[in-house]
Amino acid sequence: MSGLTIAQKIIKAHLVEGEMIKGTPIGLRIDQTLTQDATGTMAYLEFEAMGIPRVKTELSVAYIDHNTLQNGFMNADDHLYIRTCAKKYGLQFSRPGNGICHQVHLERFGAPGKTLIGSDSHTPTGGGLGMLAFGAGGLDVAVAMGGGAYHITMPEMVRVNLTGKLNDWVSAKDVILEVLRRLSVKGGVGRIIEYGGEGVKTLTVPERGTITNMGAELGASTSVFPSDENTYEFLKAQGREDCYVELKADEDAVYDLVVDIDLSTLVPAAACPHSPDNVKSIEEIGAIKVDQVCIGSCTNSSFVDLMKVAHILKGKTVHDDVSLSIAPGSKQVYNMLAECGALSWMIDAGARILESACGPCIGMGQSPQSAGVSLRTFNRNFLGRSGTKDADVYLVSPETAAVSALTGVLTDPRTLGAMPEIKMPVRFNINDNMVIKPATVEEAASVEVKRGPNIKPFPESRPLLDNIDCECILKVGDNITTDHIMPAGAKILPYRSNIPYLSNFCFEVCDEEFPARAKEKNGGIIIGGENYGQGSSREHAALVPLYLGVKAVVAKSFARIHAANLVNAGILPLTFANAEDYDLISLGDKLVISDVRSSIKEGKDILLNVNGKEIKLVSSLSGRDIDIILAGGLLEYTKQN
């Protein structure tokens, strides 16, 4: 027998169902969970609906970081609901102001060798610490909090072999942009990306976190780094060396694909509009004029990242035509910048300092001007995500962002000359006073969960129909993101607990008529291209279509988390047996699928009748997924079992 990869070792230690055979369903025991507030309200409503009195994980944390604009009572109501749930059901509560979930989790909670699922697609940031961390829908997180297994398909293993060392002014962001350039936003689907090789030693944990964070943009199940001396140093600097374990792949581990990257050959790069894999070097793109620069997000807001920014800005002034905003990733980072004076350099240079939260990354403020160019250190530049539909968003490293904010044009940071040496601190500033502990089991009974008027029950799912007879109510192309399906941003993010209201904005970016049409036709089927549902883990992208009566989505292929969310919501995901058949269907066509229940149950062919012609569809549902879909979704299934 051959040796194991890091991911296989962690899977083996947590396997509760199935076997480690790629492409087959497995169930994993989950050690830790995290939620954030934009997906958390649903997750806790679902947890409550399961009737379990207290979380059964080793550690569960509820973060508040997305919905912090609070223009109206809605966000604050959601925070209160989540805070009281955390107190009652046994979770740590990270208060608004404590920071972005993934950054704080890396600093204060993550541990090598543990499994983590989070109701946010960038949960794989934990892979920077040697965790096996997955983004998941809220319902999957609720089930894991209740002690249930997390079900995935055993992924393929990809090894990214790093050699050499990054040159001055080239950073971890440029590494993951290179991986995206080579593999594309579909390249990670069905795969775990594991980093190895001599080059790994040259990267600190926060740098590794930048890389595993954006593994989400590859569509990967997750990404993971070894746990080594650097991991130990980071944990020690966080006062948490107790949880250190060494983790490395066996010499003879077998990978399905090996990608070699010599770090010393990389150059500063950017992902151009409107996709994270549209990567070019800064040199290739040229000195385009920049209107806005935003620094922060769970990808690039660590202490060292922001110290680099501070050094670049020190003693200078942001260009007249540029608005620069900076959001430190956590209270720890913020405080340390303040203590060493670096915050003052940023303020003095004219940066607009934001609170430690997601902010502009999810369109919560700082939307660029019409047709503006915005450079962001974030992970996604999907059309419209910034809040300005005709803006051009480029994803860049903190170094590139900072220097361009000064020059007013896209600038290669290597033009800055000698790079200041900024080391990771040997001791971070540790103070967990913004994390509220849960009530004890005895106290919990008297804790009241507070539900404001913004907390609405989630839509009822229905058992799968035997005959689906409806219309094609929407046809979309390849790489449709969950930001297309269910946009976020300041206008609607506060309504994440209000599915009926959210439904008015479903597919707004693609087709403004869609919600009205879906309601008028009493639902129907959506036709999609490749990689349907990439991006965020928001289950709202399934719950809202469910509310609008969507019965099935037929696509060329699906992104992993969204496919799971569809099944969990009781919407049938089907793929074309022959991708060309996609062309045979148009908006408004009458679509009939007969004997659906029995076909799914017996694994028979599924035939879609369109205008009298039969098209063969494939259902790749496994045993448990079949039961979930037949029951009408995971909640129903869980209640029944």
Ligand code: MIC
């Ligand atoms: C995102 O980056 O798109 C989000 C907002 O963090 C989402 C979660 C959400 O929609 O609430 C994610 O990545 O899963």
Ligand code: SF4
């Ligand atoms: Fe928040 Fe942006 Fe990270 Fe999503 S990608 S968790 S919105 S910072």
